Amino acid sequence: MTIRLLLADDQALVREALGTLLSLQEDFSVVASVGRGDEVVDAALSSRPDVALLDIEMPGLDGLAAASLLAGAVPSCRVVMLTTFGRAGYLRRAMEAGAVGFVVKDAPAEALADAIRRVVAGERVVDPALAVATLAAGESPLTARERDVLVAARSGAAVGEIAATLFLSEGTVRNYLSAAIAKTATRNRMEAVRVADENGWL
Numbered sequence: 380m381t382i383r384l385l386l387a388d389d390q391a392l393v394r395e396a397l398g399t400l401l402s403l404q405e406d407f408s409v410v411a412s413v414g415r416g417d418e419v420v421d422a423a424l425s426s427r428p429d430v431a432l433l434d435i436e437m438p439g440l441d442g443l444a445a446a447s448l449l450a451g452a453v454p455s456c457r458v459v460m461l462t463t464f465g466r467a468g469y470l471r472r473a474m475e476a477g478a479v480g481f482v483v484k485d486a487p488a489e490a491l492a493d494a495i496r497r498v499v500a501g502e503r504v505v506d507p508a509l510a511v512a513t514l515a516a517g518e519s520p521l522t523a524r525e526r527d528v529l530v531a532a533r534s535g536a537a538v539g540e541i542a543a544t545l546f547l548s549e550g551t552v553r554n555y556l557s558a559a560i561a562k563t564a565t566r567n568r569m570e571a572v573r574v575a576d577e578n579g580w581l
Contacts, residue, residue, distance in 0.1 A: 382499055385411040385428035385456070387419050387445065389437045393484075397432070397461075404492050416440030423453045430495050433478075435462040435469060443469070443476045450477030457498040461491070468519055468579025470509050480504040519580040520562040528555040530581050532568050 384407055388394040391414060398409045411426035413419060417439030423431060431449060433442035440448070446458045459480035460473045470481050480498045482491055483506050494504040521529070531541040538556075542549045556568050563574040575581050 380406065381408050382406055382430060382495060383408050383410045383426070383428045384495070385409075385413070385419070385423055385426060385431040387413050387416065387422075387431065387437065387442065388434040388461070389414050390434075393434075400488050401492070401495075407492070407495070414438075416442060416445040419445040420448050420452045423449055423456055427453070428456055429499055430457045430459060432459050432461045432495075435460060435473075443472050446473065446478050447476040459494060459498055459504070468581075470505065470579070471518065472579070481509060482506055483509065519575075519578070521559060521575065521580055525555050525559040525562070526575070526581060528552055529559050529568070529572050529575050532556065533572050533576075533581070535569070 384401060386394050386398055386409060388397065394412055394414065398412055401407045402409055410428055411422040413422045414437070416437040419431065419433065419440070433446055435442040437445070442460055442462070446460065449456060449458060457480070458478040459482060460469070460478045461482050461484060462469065463484045473481050480494050480503065482494050482504070486506065497504045519526070527545055528541060531544050536544070538549050538552050542552045545552070556571070559575070560566070560568060560571045563571045565571045565574055572581070
């Protein structure tokens with residue numbers, strides 16, 4: 380049986396190297412390769428892969444959002460998140476989005492190949508160190524709205540801009556920012572964004 384693969388990574392060099400590496404496996408065939416998260420579903424609908432390897436940080440849509448859409452559009456496709464960010468919060472969110480595998484990019488090639496074969500066989504595959512860190516870290520303390528506000532604040536946008544983007548009042552945005560700052564034990568919103576980012580909560 381040949382396992383059909385879709386690769387999604389915004390770095391062309393990484394994507395091409397990964398494609399070359401995986402194509403060396405006799406039972407793998409790379410059937411689609413994209414550089415944006417918002418191209419994943421269309422590519423999967425046209426190529427019908429068995430497994431999609433998705434990077435987390437991509438333009439258009441991040442890998443987590445793309446995984447969620449892919450689970451609805453092509454439910455037969457198994458999703459493996461492949462990322463440089465071994466953050467506990469990312470793993471929890473990836474599983475919630477429908478991913479069945481989470482492998483960090485510095486894993487050996489054989490480990491990645493093994494992970495792909497195992498998810499096709501119906502298993503869940505998670506980097507062991509990340510699984511331990513996720514259990515130790517617990518769930519994100521942020522509500523969905525607090526997370527949205529911090530994501531919007533990443534660029535340094537003013538309260539008024541965040542309010543307009545999220546269709547909230549400025550007072551409500553300030554309340555969410557204050558709550559997020561308190562929950563991350565930081566002094567201001569940019570520190571809160573940094574801490575939430577480092578924990579994979581955004």
